[in-house]
Amino acid sequence: MTENLNLAGSTISPGTGPKGPSISLEQMIALETFSTGFEPSAQRKILSSMSGGHQSRFRGRGMDFNEVRAYQAGDEIKNIDWRVTARTNKVHTKLFTEEKERPVFIVADQSASLAFGSKTAFKSVTAAYTAALLAWSCNHSGDRVGGIIFSDNAHRELKPREGKKSILRYLKTLSEFNKGLIKQGLAQQLTQDQMSPSLASNTALDKALSSLHRVIRPGSLILILSDFAAFNQQTINNLRLLNRHNDLISFFVYDPLEKSPPKKRGAYPVSDGINCGTWNIQSNLQNQSYQEHFLNHHLEIKSALLKLGIPLIDICTEDQPVAILNETFGKKRKNKKRWLCE
Numbered sequence: 344m345t346e347n348l349n350l351a352g353s354t355i356s357p358g359t360g361p362k363g364p365s366i367s368l369e370q371m372i373a374l375e376t377f378s379t380g381f382e383p384s385a386q387r388k389i390l391s392s393m394s395g396g397h398q399s400r401f402r403g404r405g406m407d408f409n410e411v412r413a414y415q416a417g418d419e420i421k422n423i424d425w426r427v428t429a430r431t432n433k434v435h436t437k438l439f440t441e442e443k444e445r446p447v448f449i450v451a452d453q454s455a456s457l458a459f460g461s462k463t464a465f466k467s468v469t470a471a472y473t474a475a476l477l478a479w480s481c482n483h484s485g486d487r488v489g490g491i492i493f494s495d496n497a498h499r500e501l502k503p504r505e506g507k508k509s510i511l512r513y514l515k516t517l518s519e520f521n522k523g524l525i526k527q528g529l530a531q532q533l534t535q536d537q538m539s540p541s542l543a544s545n546t547a548l549d550k551a552l553s554s555l556h557r558v559i560r561p562g563s564l565i566l567i568l569s570d571f572a573a574f575n576q577q578t579i580n581n582l583r584l585l586n587r588h589n590d591l592i593s594f595f596v597y598d599p600l601e602k603s604p605p606k607k608r609g610a611y612p613v614s615d616g617i618n619c620g621t622w623n624i625q626s627n628l629q630n631q632s633y634q635e636h637f638l639n640h641h642l643e644i645k646s647a648l649l650k651l652g653i654p655l656i657d658i659c660t661e662d663q664p665v666a667i668l669n670e671t672f673g674k675k676r677k678n679k680k681r682w683l684c685e
Contacts, residue, residue, distance in 0.1 A: 378479035449490035452569035461600035
């Protein structure tokens with residue numbers, strides 16, 4: 344695929360990836376063209392560059408109860424209806440019909456901690472860009488797509504529905520949240536009388552995950568895109584509850600400057616949206632401490648999700664999400680034995 348689409352003055356191509364501090368609705372609509380090579384809802388194990396030894400398989404699409412009939416050789420014991428069996432003194436088994444459309448919930452973080460990018464794109468743009476690709480891909484698979492989009496002070500729940508109209512509704516809401524993050528600016532979101540960014544982001548993520556408990560249907564696929572800025576025990580508890588009867592895939596969005604400081608020593612101007620300061624990089628010890636902070640944060644998230652059997656996929660603001668999704672969920676593989684899972 345070499346085709347380029349130019350909408351709203353911005354070029355979208357599979358080789359460029361997200362760019363800039365914001366993303367438009369037109370740009371996310373254009374991504375439909377590049378979302379046909381992978382399928383995140385496929386019943387398969389996930390190949391992840393951050394994988395461990397624990398293996399888990401997707402539970403598959405949801406199953407609806409159909410009827411009860413007399414047990415036949417080959418029926419699964421777990422589907423025996425013990426109440427009917429006890430009442431009739433004959434073994435009966437439950438029959439289920441598989442849903443043709445699987446509910447997919449895409450949880451997209453657009454909080455203040457994602458309003459950051461050092462070179463190519465803001466983390467909020469990378470998250471929205473990837474969410475759009477996933478939404479289009481699930482739509483191509485015939486799944487019903489919805490989700491939750493949230494910022495520090497608001498969130499929107501969108502019930503999974505079938506068809507392109509549902510995707511456009513999701514992308515329109517995502518675009519509004521993305522633009523709102525830039526329009527409001529960090530100055531408004533980080534005022535003196537409000538919570539700190541980390542605490543606000545933590546509350547927002549946990550509220551979004553808690554909201555899923557009310558609307559989620561067993562057998563759903565949940566895709567979470569966030570920087571997990573304040574990952575804590577409450578976050579783990581929410582994920583554990585959701586993971587009991589659903590499939591979860593997490594995407595860790597980060598910027599290269601968060602992982603490693605600038606190589607050149609010196610004083611760099613920084614700002615939180617209100618105050619300005621100087622970031623002094625003078626020694627290798629400072630660099631090492633900085634890198635260890637990020638690695639420890641990432642390891643904490645990875646270890647917690649690994650115990651729950653939830654895949655963790657890293658996406659950097661300099662990455663090309665199309666390439667990562669194709670590598671992770673690609674429909675065609677030369678070597679199927681390469682599957683690994685978190």
